[in-house]
Amino acid sequence: MNAGDPMSLNVHEIQKHFPGLNQQVHGHRLVYLDSAATTQKPVAVMEAVDSVYRQDCANVHRGVHTLSERATARFEGVRKVVAGFLGISDSREVIFTRGVTESMNLLANTLCHLDSGFQPGDEILISSLDHHANIVPWQLISEKMGTVLKVIPCDDAGELILSDLDQWISEKTRVVSVGHVSNAIGTVNDIDTIFAEARKVGAITILDAAQSAPHMSISPKEIDCDFLTFSGHKTYGPTGAGVLWGKKELLDRMPPWQGGGDMIRTVSFEESSFAETPWKFEAGTPDIAAVIGLGAALEFLDSMGRDKVCSHETRLLQKIESALKSMDGVNVVGEPSLRACCVSFTLDGVHPHDAATIMDQNGVAIRAGHHCAMPLMKRLGLPATIRASVGMHNDEADVEALLESVEAVREIFA
Amino acid sequence: MSSMRELYQEMIIDHSRSPRNHKKLDHPDLSARGHNPLCGDEIDLEVKRGEDGVLSEIGFEATACAICTASASILTETLKGKSEEDARAIFHRFHSTVTGEVEDPYPSELMKLEVFTGVKDYPSRVKCATLAWHTLIQALDENNGEASTE
Numbered sequence A: 001m002n003a004g005d006p007m008s009l010n011v012h013e014i015q016k017h018f019p020g021l022n023q024q025v026h027g028h029r030l031v032y033l034d035s036a037a038t039t040q041k042p043v044a045v046m047e048a049v050d051s052v053y054r055q056d057c058a059n060v061h062r063g064v065h066t067l068s069e070r071a072t073a074r075f076e077g078v079r080k081v082v083a084g085f086l087g088i089s090d091s092r093e094v095i096f097t098r099g100v101t102e103s104m105n106l107l108a109n110t111l112c113h114l115d116s117g118f119q120p121g122d123e124i125l126i127s128s129l130d131h132h133a134n135i136v137p138w139q140l141i142s143e144k145m146g147t148v149l150k151v152i153p154c155d156d157a158g159e160l161i162l163s164d165l166d167q168w169i170s171e172k173t174r175v176v177s178v179g180h181v182s183n184a185i186g187t188v189n190d191i192d193t194i195f196a197e198a199r200k201v202g203a204i205t206i207l208d209a210a211q212s213a214p215h216m217s218i219s220p221k222e223i224d225c226d227f228l229t230f231s232g233h234k235t236y237g238p239t240g241a242g243v244l245w246g247k248k249e250l251l252d253r254m255p256p257w258q259g260g261g262d263m264i265r266t267v268s269f270e271e272s273s274f275a276e277t278p279w280k281f282e283a284g285t286p287d288i289a290a291v292i293g294l295g296a297a298l299e300f301l302d303s304m305g306r307d308k309v310c311s312h313e314t315r316l317l318q319k320i321e322s323a324l325k326s327m328d329g330v331n332v333v334g335e336p337s338l339r340a341c342c343v344s345f346t347l348d349g350v351h352p353h354d355a356a357t358i359m360d361q362n363g364v365a366i367r368a369g370h371h372c373a374m375p376l377m378k379r380l381g382l383p384a385t386i387r388a389s390v391g392m393h394n395d396e397a398d399v400e401a402l403l404e405s406v407e408a409v410r411e412i413f414a
Numbered sequence B: 001m002s003s004m005r006e007l008y009q010e011m012i013i014d015h016s017r018s019p020r021n022h023k024k025l026d027h028p029d030l031s032a033r034g035h036n037p038l039c040g041d042e043i044d045l046e047v048k049r050g051e052d053g054v055l056s057e058i059g060f061e062a063t064a065c066a067i068c069t070a071s072a073s074i075l076t077e078t079l080k081g082k083s084e085e086d087a088r089a090i091f092h093r094f095h096s097t098v099t100g101e102v103e104d105p106y107p108s109e110l111m112k113l114e115v116f117t118g119v120k121d122y123p124s125r126v127k128c129a130t131l132a133w134h135t136l137i138q139a140l141d142e143n144n145g146e147a148s149t150e
């Protein structure tokens, strides 16, 4: 990378923020290419979490003592950081969840009772590129409510087929929930087209931004959706905290999901009244330190310049893709016109799981498997793929190491 | 890389490329399906019993990694003609070796199983080596069932 160019990332400097990268695995420099599963954490995040437990260890929203006030201020402060990250003005639209999985379960279980509720025969639309987190919650709720789950198909290139969307979106469609970027093969979906069609019939629109939040600017205003969710641990934050953003007027009308402490105004054994949005959706003691760590992570990501991160990663992905394509016996899976997050591939005559073990022996951490997208794997006729996913700290040397480890696999299986 | 050569010995590569008894049996007496959700390995295993109850023929079909496929292939050779009791005993012996609980060398008639001993250093791969075996035991236990490494 050209370190002198103000428009490009100084990756060498960035790497210093990630102590986890500075280690040997099986006698080789660690090459971490599994950020899509979870990202490495920068020092700023670790320090934020550490300081919560060292200085501000108290529960939130329920004490007048100093530590509780500090913890509450820091916790609530993160709502504003998230609002800034998403480019929205009202931080009460930010709900803390454990991540995308919990957000989707919250949405499925509350939207089904919004206004007149889901009726048997109503439809929910997802996509064939989606992660299980955007499939199973809707399946479960459909079993309960009698709604019908519809799926936008994809072509051999791994792109959603949007030419006949009207076949999938009709007056019966209540919810359209799709992933922004495929964690399995890296397709960036044309969500503008999908959501525009959804709005025409008044369907609720939900974006799974798990794999776009760490890589590109995402603004619900520009995207024009009703809900958007991402997981903190994939955006350089700790595990245990994620975000669900929703339009306030919708959130206000939605019933609570889980009941308990923190989400109520008054409780008697006859009935309870609920706190306001967003607290109504945050029952029980949250993962306070993880939320505060998430705030530090988003500030860190912003400070690097998200556009720069995006173009740096895009360049790396292009390098990986074209290098893999030039190797014999290597098959890149999917050929999306817009790619982020990862490149998925297979090797002739080698099962991805065997490849992963050998690559790990070379210090290269990649993921082999179905990537929680079993329906997509089935569509592509593959039991599994090898996935190399990038983060802001990856560089050309990592790409070289990846390619060398692929060669090592081929030698063993030659 | 030498440790990788040890894990992926010639015999494993050979059996994974040309698995023995990779076929459906006519009129099997027992069958089971094994599945490893972590890596997506899937195996269908069938057994024919002889008149004296021995496992007279074992066949399998698998979509699986090299270690899993080779292990299934070598299983079919190793257990052919064995009684159910012997088969269970060999399973226990194999299982305790690949999990590192037992370090004694195999008796000479089980020497082929030695190629999987290296797996004990790769905990995430132990399930690959044992899937076919679990599936066989499942078939014996239930006559028909689904085995899982979970």
Ligand SMILES: Cc1ncc(COP(=O)(O)O)c(C=O)c1O
Binding pocket: A036, A037, A098, A099, A100, A101, A102, A131, A133, A134, A179, A181, A182, A183, A208, A210, A211, A231, A372
């Ligand atoms: C596209 C996508 N959606 C949802 C999820 C689920 O995220 P989490 O496990 O953090 O809830 C993932 C994680 O792999 C993902 O990649």
